[in-house]
Amino acid sequence: MTKIRMLVASLAAALVVGLGAVQAQTPIDDGVFVVAMSGEYPPFSMPREDGSLEGFDADVAQALADYLGVELEVQQAEFSGIIAGVQTGRFDASIASHARTPEREAAVRFLDTPYYFGGGQFFAPADSDYDDWMEIVEDGGTFAVDRGGTNQFWLEDNGYGDTVATYSGVPESLQAIQAGQADAIFTNPIVGNQAFQASGMEMKPISGLVFEENAWITIRDGNEEFADMLNEAMEAIRADGTLLEISERWIGGDIVTPPDAE
Numbered sequence: 001m002t003k004i005r006m007l008v009a010s011l012a013a014a015l016v017v018g019l020g021a022v023q024a025q026t027p028i029d030d031g032v033f034v035v036a037m038s039g040e041y042p043p044f045s046m047p048r049e050d051g052s053l054e055g056f057d058a059d060v061a062q063a064l065a066d067y068l069g070v071e072l073e074v075q076q077a078e079f080s081g082i083i084a085g086v087q088t089g090r091f092d093a094s095i096a097s098h099a100r101t102p103e104r105e106a107a108v109r110f111l112d113t114p115y116y117f118g119g120g121q122f123f124a125p126a127d128s129d130y131d132d133w134m135e136i137v138e139d140g141g142t143f144a145v146d147r148g149g150t151n152q153f154w155l156e157d158n159g160y161g162d163t164v165a166t167y168s169g170v171p172e173s174l175q176a177i178q179a180g181q182a183d184a185i186f187t188n189p190i191v192g193n194q195a196f197q198a199s200g201m202e203m204k205p206i207s208g209l210v211f212e213e214n215a216w217i218t219i220r221d222g223n224e225e226f227a228d229m230l231n232e233a234m235e236a237i238r239a240d241g242t243l244l245e246i247s248e249r250w251i252g253g254d255i256v257t258p259p260d261a262e
Contacts, residue, residue, distance in 0.1 A: 040169020080148030
């Protein structure tokens with residue numbers, strides 16, 4: 001082999017090694033874990049007086065950052081735009097109570113297991129004449145839902161798209177009900193009950209649990225090393241009781257143990 005050929009071979013080998021190193025990089029190699037949530041989904045994420053976010057999702061993000069040994073940076077974003085932000089790399093992850101849907105699966109990578117378990121339920125003001133959500137449908141009424149959320153998709157997919165009024169989060173939905181712009185809210189009962197208390201509104205369920213829905217952490221697709229790191233971190237904080245402590249702190253009970261494990 002000539003010296004020129006040896007030099008070319010060496011450079012090619014170095015390039016392969018270099019590319020391998022680049023591919024092995026993860027978003028948190030800079031020591032910062034950037035996580036998105038809406039800040040409008042109490043008790044999962046909501047603003048403090050200083051503008052920072054707190055809640056169940058924020059504490060889960062902090063627990064994962066602590067396990068990974070990195071700094072946490074929480075960024076508030078409109079719920080309907082969070083998945084796109086993860087997909088484009090604006091955020092390292094979403095911890096924003098996202099349900100798993102085919103559309104989202106096509107855009108981002110979901111971790112291996114949910115981080116909490118929930119569902120969807122209809123609620124109306126306590127003094128409402130409605131005792132069943134189908135009565136609202138029959139009267140041509142309106143349900144307030146989170147814009148881009150699975151409650152909106154459920155109504156639309158099941159033929160009730162004309163009843164949908166979308167808002168940025170639960171607090172805005174409740175304001176719409178107070179203003180007479182919507183008849184009821186369709187939301188996670190955990191979120192609903194917490195938000196009702198915070199707003200001082202008396203609400204009543206007008207259905208049972210309409211569907212079961214679990215919440216997942218999402219990351220940008222294509223980085224298996226990062227996915228493995230977060231899956232390991234999630235299992236660790238579940239196994240050592242940290243996740244349950246967070247659940248009891250914000251929810252007052254266990255929403256993190258898989259139903260088939262109870």
